[in-house]
Amino acid sequence: MRTSEQHKEALVAYMDKKSVEHSEPEQAASFEPLHSLHGGMGGKHMHEELKIALSELGRDFETKLEEQVSAFPRWRGLAHFNTVIHITFSDGNKMQDVTRQCFYAALNILTTEGSPAGYQLLRMMHSYLQLDSLIGLDVQTEKTIGMIENELIVFRDELKAYRACVRRLDETGLKENWNFPKAHLWKHVTRDIQSKGAVRNYSARPNEKMHGPLKDAYQDRSNGKDVAGQILRVDHHRLAIKLIQVCIDAENERTNLATGDDAGNNEDNGGKFEENTKLSAPQQPTSLSDIETAHKDDRAFDGFRRKLETFLNTCLPTYGYPLNEWIRLQGTHTVRQACFNGGLGDHHQPSQMQSKFSRSATLSETEIAFVQLIFFFTCKIGAYDNSFQFTLVQPLTASTRVRRLDQDFNLIRVKAVSRASSIFIPMKSIIRGALLYPDPDHDGEFLVVEHIDGDMFLRMKEWTRTRHRVVATAKHIPSSESDQMPTETQSDGLVEE
Numbered sequence: 001m002r003t004s005e006q007h008k009e010a011l012v013a014y015m016d017k018k019s020v021e022h023s024e025p026e027q028a029a030s031f032e033p034l035h036s037l038h039g040g041m042g043g044k045h046m047h048e049e050l051k052i053a054l055s056e057l058g059r060d061f062e063t064k065l066e067e068q069v070s071a072f073p074r075w076r077g078l079a080h081f082n083t084v085i086h087i088t089f090s091d092g093n094k095m096q097d098v099t100r101q102c103f104y105a106a107l108n109i110l111t112t113e114g115s116p117a118g119y120q121l122l123r124m125m126h127s128y129l130q131l132d133s134l135i136g137l138d139v140q141t142e143k144t145i146g147m148i149e150n151e152l153i154v155f156r157d158e159l160k161a162y163r164a165c166v167r168r169l170d171e172t173g174l175k176e177n178w179n180f181p182k183a184h185l186w187k188h189v190t191r192d193i194q195s196k197g198a199v200r201n202y203s204a205r206p207n208e209k210m211h212g213p214l215k216d217a218y219q220d221r222s223n224g225k226d227v228a229g230q231i232l233r234v235d236h237h238r239l240a241i242k243l244i245q246v247c248i249d250a251e252n253e254r255t256n257l258a259t260g261d262d263a264g265n266n267e268d269n270g271g272k273f274e275e276n277t278k279l280s281a282p283q284q285p286t287s288l289s290d291i292e293t294a295h296k297d298d299r300a301f302d303g304f305r306r307k308l309e310t311f312l313n314t315c316l317p318t319y320g321y322p323l324n325e326w327i328r329l330q331g332t333h334t335v336r337q338a339c340f341n342g343g344l345g346d347h348h349q350p351s352q353m354q355s356k357f358s359r360s361a362t363l364s365e366t367e368i369a370f371v372q373l374i375f376f377f378t379c380k381i382g383a384y385d386n387s388f389q390f391t392l393v394q395p396l397t398a399s400t401r402v403r404r405l406d407q408d409f410n411l412i413r414v415k416a417v418s419r420a421s422s423i424f425i426p427m428k429s430i431i432r433g434a435l436l437y438p439d440p441d442h443d444g445e446f447l448v449v450e451h452i453d454g455d456m457f458l459r460m461k462e463w464t465r466t467r468h469r470v471v472a473t474a475k476h477i478p479s480s481e482s483d484q485m486p487t488e489t490q491s492d493g494l495v496e497e
Contacts, residue, residue: 030202031189033135034092040182042128043095045175046121050102051085052173053110053118061109068105068440075435075452093205096132100451103129104437107405107447117174120162126409127155131186133450133457138200140193148190159183213238279338279376279389279427289331291375299419300374300394305329311390311424312381319426321384335377338389368463370396370414370434370448374422389427394419396436400445412448412460413439432456 037043054062062085070082079097089095103125110118134148159178166174189199196202217234218227288305295301309329316323371393378387398415406413414436434456436446450460 027195030196031135031185031192031199032202032204033132033199034203034205036182036185037128037132037135038096038099039090039092041186042099042125042132043089043092045178045182046125046128047084047095047099047102049121049175050106050110050118050125053115053121054085054106056172057109057115057118065102065105065109069101071438072101072105073435073437078435078452099125100129100449104447104449107409108439108441117162117165117169117172120158120165123408124155124158124162127151127158129451131155133454135186135189135193135199137454137458138198140198145190145193148193152187279378281339282378283337285334285336287332287334288329291335291337292331295375300392300422302420304392305331305333307422308390308424315424315426316381321381321386323382327381335379338376338378368431370436370446371425372396372416376427390424391427391430392422393425394422396446398444410464412450412464413445414448415442415445432459 054065066083066085069084070080072080074080078100079094081098081101084098084102089098103122106118106122109115110122112119130151131148134144134151137144163176163178166172166176192202193199214231214235217231221234222230288308292301292304295304309327312327312329313323316327373391373393375392376389377391378389380387394416396414396416398417400413400415402413405411432455435449435452437449439445439447448460450457
């Protein structure tokens with residue numbers, strides 16, 4: 001510890017050593033989320049607290065968490081983990097993904113009854129994830145900066161509650177003292193954003209993945225002495241090889257376009273990527289009766305031809321394709337199945353999408369809902385030359401009870417309707433991909449992972465505000481009219497522990 005006199009002397013020495021007048025070198029230091037948050041506050045401190053809270057419950061709960069993390073749905077750009085308890089990571093990117101996944105996986109483990117301190121830790125982690133998403137936005141406005149400042153107050157209160165909870169416990173190893181630099185740094189993040197822009201402008205994340213190749217160069221291509229020049233030479237060779245490969249690929253692409261190679265073998269060559277999705281790898285035409293036969297064990301395809309006929313006659317006029325007479329489909333009529341090439345998810349997992357329904361027999365004209373994609377196809381209809389793109393989906397619009405857990409953590413819960421209630425939608429109505437975490441305790445129910453990227457985070461904020469407005473309106477509608485509201489809206493008044 002230093003005395004006040006020593007602090008004054010240090011300040012005088014600092015001012016004397018300033019080499020440039022009217023400069024503030026300390027202002028150049030910026031908040032850096034990769035090391036302050038992902039590799040620090042969240043990835044190091046909170047994750048260690050989570051490990052301690054689980055160890056207090058016993059090995060069975062640790063195993064349960066790891067099993068649920070291992071079963072977490074795959075997503076492009078999201079690291080997948082088979083173990084998170086007895087392992088450490090030096091990469092802040094991985095620690096960011098660990099924190100996101102552990103939060104959802106621990107919701108049914110760290111309960112108010114079984115682990116009050118663990119439950120309060122989850123509340124603090126939720127506020128941390130909110131701040132992480134807000135701070136990481138690529139575009140900041142006065143509104144989002146205000147949201148950061150408000151959430152910092154929420155985090156401060158949750159941290160105080162957590163410290164008070166730990167203080168009431170016997171010796172557990174949980175941290176009571178959170179007075180360290182990384183717990184203080186983000187209090188100045190709004191100032192940095194206002195003066196320097198979005199945090200990605202001064203983030204260390206772009207260079208983080210270069211550590212691996214440089215480390216390999218040191219271990220495999222150097223003699224361990226005077227390594228700087230050797231590593232730089234290897235790195236130069238690697239970049240030169242990349243440049244040569246890019247030139248070769250560009251020349252091959254130019255030659256193929258000039259000679260027309262593969263034209264006719266791939267209908268997607270030169271095709272424009274319209275809307276938010278694209279279908280690729282079209283298959284041979286398949287009759288409607290063959291599709292029903294091939295998927296006879298899947299209830300989603302029950303009455304496939306009949307449902308498609310009703311959908312076409314309802315949908316086409318909506319999109320400016322008037323029909324002179326009712327379209328009647330026969331089992332011999334064909335469609336061309338295709339693969340989906342426009343989502344953000346992993347192609348090995350069932351895809352969930354957020355979609356805007358223009359018209360549907362079961363949903364309102366402009367309702368936005370989550371759906372699970374099942375079957376993609378294109379077809380040509382009557383005199384129209386256009387090739388229409390549709391998909392069979394399972395809506396996630398079934399009625400759900402709003403549980404106490406959902407209220408405490410502001411979770412967005414959706415539930416799938418039965419497979420037999422599948423519907424068709426135009427591909428162009430798809431808004432974006434969505435990552436949904438299956439609730440382990442409630443079959444068919446999912447929690448929306450809103451922290452997957454900034455776009456999803458902001459969309460879910462708007463989704464929540466819209467739903468609250470609809471519920472508030474429904475409370476003032478007479479019961480006879482309220483009966484006509486979507487089941488999803490009516491369910492918001494039900495609360496279950």
